Amino acid sequence: MKIAAVRATPLNLPVTMASPSGAAKSTSLSLCLVEVELDDGWVGAGMTAITEEEVIGSIVNEIAGPALVGLDPLRHEQAWDRLYWLLTPRGQSGYAGHAIAAIDLALWDLKGQILGQPCWRLLGGAREQVPVYATFGFAFYERDELAAAARAWVERGFRRLKMTVGHHALQRRDEPRNPWDVIAEDVQRVRAVREAVGPDVQLFIDANCSLDYLHAHWLAQRLEAFGITFFEEPVAQNDVGNLAKLRAATRIPLAAGQNEVLASRFRDLLAAQAVDVVQPNACITGGFTQCQRIAGLAAAFNAQFANGGAWPHHNMHLHAGLANGSLVEYHSVAVECCKLVFDGLPEPQQGVLTLPQAPGLGFRPNRERVRELARRPGSRGVGKA
Structure with missing residues (x-):
């Protein structure tokens, strides 16, 4: 088993919350969904949030993802260390850490699926x-x-x-x-x-x-x-x-x-x-x-x-x-x-x-819903409601 592809889908999700008075309260949160696909068809999914989702998507799709292609997905420490030195070689924090988190979760999801155990x-x-x-x-x-x-x-x-x-x-x-x-x-x-x-x-x-x-x-x-x-x-x-x-x-x-x-x-x-x-x-x-x-x-x-x-x-x-x-x-x-x-x-x-x-x-x-959500126009609000 080898990692064949890593892809990110940035999403900004509008949410309507009902208040006890019955009035609708509108807000939104962003997240970036990350999927790791193996050469034999297994797919694991992770995510990150409370950041600029489009920046995370670019990091994963253009830099972090390609660096993992060909690695053994079960060797998550190897993957984590490679990403750390690729994205944060001088101790930077912020966007890079978010990208590593999303990919790491996807690898753990894969590990659980492959071994038949919950994370x-x-x-x-x-x-x-x-x-x-x-x-x-x-x-x-x-x-x-x-x-x-x-x-x-x-x-x-x-x-x-x-x-x-x-x-x-x-x-x-x-x-x-x-x-x-x-x-x-x-x-x-x-x-x-x-x-x-x-x-x-x-x-x-x-x-x-x-x-x-x-x-x-x-x-x-x-x-x-x-x-x-x-x-x-x-x-x-x-x-x-x-x-x-x-x-x-x-x-x-x-x-x-x-x-x-x-x-x-x-x-x-x-x-x-x-x-x-x-x-x-x-x-x-x-x-x-x-x-x-x-x-x-x-x-x-x-x-x-x-x-x-x-x-x-x-x-x-x-x-x-x-x-x-x-x-x-x-x-x-x-x-x-x-x-x-x-x-x-x-x-x-x-x-x-x-x-x-x-x-x-x-x-x-749900990939059908994710595709629909990704196509929606919307403001790029981020943060915590």
């Missing part, structure tokens, strides 16, 4: 189910809609909920949009959700790297009273110094890492005691191959290893496979995007995802 078993088979937290609380909800949506998710059996804060306050300062007004409203939004769901539901918040230390500190101080389980990506650039300083200044645990692509960044976060939870994402942080290494770092530092950054149906394999796997993010917008692309996605029951027994990832891209 989570090949990764270690620590458990057959993983707990999930529902990311539901987006900026497009008004305060009362947010509270109603939180109640609705609890009624569906979810006892762990995450909402966004900060709302790209630094990125959008030129609107003008005063960051102080943004975070003052965040306090009221968190209050409304906590009052709606009561004290026993775990509540997580995520600033998506959209605040500086000053605003993140102010916000954390005022949210401590609401029993926040962790504050994800509170400061811009996952700045290690600012994270360490914030962690020392708040009782709220901090989490970060979903958009990092170098294992050394996680080493630095852990060594500086800057976070309580590391969150590599298999679709971004170098695939299963590198995320296993980062999980080992987390274990060595006795830190929690969890999933941030959405795409639960790929990350569930990682957290079911490894002994220190834990929470998987069930990002409601990202899940709707995945439903457009893939068939056979498992649904959570009472806040738990049960892993598939089918070989590989256990779900497949």
